[in-house]
Amino acid sequence: MGQWQLEFESVDYTYPGSDRPALQALTLRLPTSKRSALIGQNGCGKTTLFQLANGLYRPQRGKIYYQGVPVRYDGRSLMQLRQAVGLVFQNPEQQVVAATVEQDISYGLCNLGLPEPLIAERVEQILIQFNLLDLATTPVQHLSLGQKKRVSLADVMVLQPQLLLLDEPTAYLDHGHTRQFMALLQSIHAAGTTILLATHDLDLVYRWADWVFVMDQGRLVLEGTPQTVFAQQSQLTELRLEVPLVAEVLSTLKQFQSPNPADGQVSIQQLRERIVNTFF
Amino acid sequence: MGQWQLEFESVDYTYPGSDRPALQALTLRLPTSKRSALIGQNGCGKTTLFQLANGLYRPQRGKIYYQGVPVRYDGRSLMQLRQAVGLVFQNPEQQVVAATVEQDISYGLCNLGLPEPLIAERVEQILIQFNLLDLATTPVQHLSLGQKKRVSLADVMVLQPQLLLLDEPTAYLDHGHTRQFMALLQSIHAAGTTILLATHDLDLVYRWADWVFVMDQGRLVLEGTPQTVFAQQSQLTELRLEVPLVAEVLSTLKQFQSPNPADGQVSIQQLRERIVNTFF
Amino acid sequence: MRLQLDTLAYTNQLRDVPPEHKLAFVLTVLIIALCAHPLVQLVITLWLSVWTVGYAKIPLGVYFRLLMVVAMFWLASIPALLINAIPVQEISQIDADSGFGVTLGSLYLYWSQSGMVLSGQMLARALATSACLYFVMLTTPFIALLRVLKRIGLPLILQELLLLTYRFIFILLATASEVRTAQQSRNGYSSWKQSLHSLSLLITQLLYRSMHHYRQFALSTAARGFSGTFYVWSSQHYHVSRRYMLEAIAGCVVLVGLNSQL
Amino acid sequence: MRHQRTIDLALMASLSFYLVVAPVPVSAMHIAEGFLPVQWAIFWWIVAVPFFLLGLRSLVQVTRQNPELKLLLSLAGAFTFVLSALKLPSVTGSCSHPTGTGLGAILFGPSVMTVLGSIVLLFQALLLAHGGLTTLGANLFSMAVVGPFTAYFIYHLAIRSGNQKAAIFLASALANLLTYVVTAAQLALAFPSVTGGFMASFLKFASIFALTQIPLALSEGLLTVLVWNWLQTYNREELRTLKLMRQGES
Helix, strand or coil: CCCEEEEEEEEEECCCCCCCCCEEEEEEEEECCCEEEEECCCCCCHHHHHHHHCCCCCCCEEEEEECCEECCCCHHHHHHHHHHEEEECCCHHHCCCCCEHHHHHHHHHHHCCCCHHHHHHHHHHHHHHCCCHHHCCCEHHHCCHHHHHHHHHHHHHCCCCCEEEEECCCCCCCHHHHHHHHHHHHHHHHCCCEEEEECCCHHHHHHHCCEEEEEECCEEEEEECHHHHCCCHHHHHHCCCCCCHHHHHHHHHHHHCCCCHHHHHHHHHHHHHHHHHCCC | CCCEEEEEEEEEECCCCCCCCCEEEEEEEEECCCEEEEECCCCCCHHHHHHHHCCCCCCCEEEEEECCEECCCCHHHHHHHHHHEEEECCCHHHHCCCCEHHHHHHHHHHHCCCCHHHHHHHHHHHHHHCCCHHHCCCEHHHCCHHHHHHHHHHHHHCCCCCEEEEECCCCCCCHHHHHHHHHHHHHHHHCCCEEEEECCCHHHHHHHCCEEEEEECCEEEEEECHHHHCCCHHHHHHCCCCCCHHHHHHHHHHHHCCCCHHHHHHHHHHHHHHHHHCCC | CCCHHHHHHHHCCCCCCCHHHHHHHHHHHHHHHHHCCHHHHHHHHHHHHHHHHHHCCCCHHHHHHHHHHHHHHHHHHHHHHHEEEEEHHHHHHHCCCEEEEEEECCEEEEEEHHHHHHHHHHHHHHHHHHHHHHHHHHHCCHHHHHHHHHHCCCCHHHHHHHHHHHHHHHHHHHHHHHHHHHHHHCCCCCCHHHHHHHHHHHHHHHHHHHHHHHHHHHHHHHHCCCCCCCCCCCCCCCCCCHHHHHHHHHHHHHHHHHHHHC | CHHHHHHHHHHHHHHHHHHHHCCCCCCCCCCCCCCCCHHHHHHHHHHHHHHHHHHHHHHHHHHHHCCCHHHHHHHHHHHHHHHHHCCEECCCCCEECCCCHHHHHHHHCHHHHHHHHHHHHHHHHHHHCCCCCCCHHHHHHHHHHHHHHHHHHHHHHHHHHCCHHHHHHHHHHHHHHHHHHHHHHHHHHHCCECCCHHHHHHHHHHHHHHHHHHHHHHHHHHHHHHHHHHHHHHCHHHHHHHHHHHCCCC
């Protein structure tokens, strides 16, 4: 396995009928087997990047490589690409297409033309893994949002992708469900899947990701470990992104653990004020 | 003006065809002119509470008082109630339905049967206040999410409500837009409007709210100032709500600022660990 | 968004009985009902009500409300069957048919005896066949019905359209009810003119959303390797009930026997 | 004699009362399950099926070229279902449901609408208990064949006058009206009067429905014009996409 799961090389993409490019000379390398996060303002090009990575659109300029090999757009190659690169959409209502949970999970397998016993086996496995067995024959309209999000992840994981792309998986979820969802992601990553997650929740990014990409207006403007990225305070502010509170607290704490306790006393006071005032 | 803007007195509500009550003997008093926040898991009854407060449903048992007067459900009284209690929905897609921004903002005024010059005047005022003047004649489907959220707030504020109810206003918004939206809310509150905001963002609640309500399974289980509510760590964990990071940091900092610096050194280390490990 | 009848179909006590059995049973009863004497039709109504309310545990209130729909339609149409008008000079022709009547100018309006018999027959048949329909729709989820239809050779394109339409109905119903609620919260349906205006906005929004969903679903199904047909797999966990089969067969035999006696 | 007169008066009074307040069913235009004798139920199935198959053939052609359109067609079907489940305010204050056949025929084309209309009728029977299965053939003919084709032809006839609003209004109002006329005719054919036969019976059924249907037809006409205005002004792109569905129409 190479170092890069997925590479974009100066990729341009403009939606038909739009005058503003969604991606502009985007160059981005996604490290294999890592947990990467993608952040940026609404409209920075995250969703477009995902859809290009899955072969739903074709770059108008530039190249995309999957595991070092250029992506090809004939039917067979696309089928393979889409099986290898799983894409979980932001809104599960727009992804769950069949009428019951097990039907929806089987959809991707049926498209691959697998024999029925194999489909049955893999659907059941994933139902168990995702704790969805009791809901197998439940009509989709009876599921809660948290359950629908779990189904939309199972939909994709049943295809055993090597790379998993997730668009805002935790929006609208409460803490309990977010935690449950992240635990599921953790086990998926532990089993060897590369993950790229787009989100606005910077605290989550800081605590979860191995590598962070920051996009703005269709370009990659910053990348690195969470520690290095979130240290670029001025650049982040310019991009209307905040330094996550947790990063700020930790960095201030570090200053505090200096040999001179008097400095610490001051910075604690500053930290308090900063925390209380950061919002307005 | 009385002390309570809105009172629920042992209100029950079960959706037709459902076997689980959405609200159960809910008693809740909303303080006038304050910024209150409502938190709880998905499905705890927040949305139902909002819709009852606006007169969209009728309680099956119990009473609702608005400014001390029991809510009545004839056409005229409802009209007044809905003008006084503005409701901003979670998803602006379901609220912003007219063809252009100005048409959508004028919708509520037209329904009140106001004369046209007055409508024009109030729409223009609100367009200026919400920095939407340039978008006045833009078709709503061309707006970004952040813009739609602003329009959905303008839709309601143009009716000059005394009480503003907001359901998850910052979900899916990036930090820049969240900040902008909260600044707008701040000016609305400063002008004398009572606000009740439901959200999963506990950091935001901690920093913004004067008063916090915690709901679970259709009941009010906890209320108080953010400081007192978020001090109930064990109860919150039971409800699958987390203590916001900021609250935890501040309370640890307080311990730290004790006369004995050695204690502090220990708790800082603990805090670091707590912060780093809190996620998994 | 849920529909109560759909929810019952998926939660009732007979959901585990194989849908093929239920359909075969109901079709047999339906054919008997269409051809039988009104008394037999009344027996059928009662018997199937026992199945629906007693065995499947459909709430009596819901079942009664459905039967009321039948009664309403019947009420709406009986005046046309019961009341006849003829020129006064032809009264003698309808002597036997006329219950009582009034003369209005040159017309004679009267209460028709044969119409009464006819409407009685109509009600008996309508109740019996409706009881059959309600039994199927209240005890069998649509997805199970679709699988039976698939097995008896429903064209593929219809299978696909029915499956997708079923799913999308609930998405769009939820949208419509959300938009309507939001409109109501701004006093949207307070007068006739406002209602029509609000409804036109709602429908436009619904169409716009349908198209938006189309684009999104086209992408999300392609991302999962859409191959040209919407084909899905589902498991089947039914168990055959001897007791129900026996009652069904015995009951049908009794009905046919009863009908030949009348 | 005096006694007879009292009965007559009472009868007249109750009849007028019935006509004014009669709770005409919400789904007045669907013939409910079991209301047609078996031979008529079969007859209407035989009449409706060829139209259905023709519509289906054009759908198969369109979707063979572009399989994704199955999603669009299903969404259009779901849209029509939801449309027909909305409460339509009538000028008289009573409420009923729009048929949606006029708007559907203009947006999706009449033969596509025949198939979609049939699917909608099936779901209305199964999910809402509106209409029935044995009477599905008859309802299919009135709602999914006569309604859409009337709307389509009236629209194309009236559009020549150059007034599109009038064309839309006429098409949807008349499609609604004609649907109920056909329903009345179907009932009259099944239940002709002892005296006066089909015509007498038809007039009776038609006048019962006319009470609620004429105001509703007017409301539906107005509503469709309003919707069309919004679509024309702000949703041109959506209208273009919808044209994809109609490639199979000749």
